[in-house]
Amino acid sequence: MLPFDLSYELTFGTRARSVAAARRSAGDRCRLRDAKLSLEAELGLDYFELRSADAQKQLLDNTVKAYADNLQLTAGRFKGGVAPKADVAQAQTQLDTTRVQDTDVTVQRAQFEHAIAILIGEPPGSSASQQRRLTTNLPALHWTPF
16 A cells, blocks of 8 residues: 555656646746737837838928028028028027937937847847848847747
8 A cells, every 4th residue: 555655646746746847837938928029019119119210300301401491591681681680590590400300310210220120139230231121121020939
């Protein structure tokens, strides 16, 4: 009778450890899936922010050009005695403010580009061709834990 009880205890202990290991393994898989989902969500958000920065940059570039033209016209009107000096100062301020905004958007875009590169496992800011590839085709995360 002793061998039967001992065998029962050993089998029961092995099964209990097996069940506990399976539970830990399932928990690890769930945590890994959560981490992957979080990374994919962050990648998607960064991509849309980058595209938004692209649109803002294009708009600001066009605005800077228009304000530069306006400043030139206003300065010409001032030299011709048609416009007051305040108009020239205002045109210059508009141009300077928009240039600063344009620079800020350029920096933000670079930050999103670097974040995307890091999330997909590439070094940020390497080559111009890599930057174009990163921003034109959003790659999927390449690792699958299962």
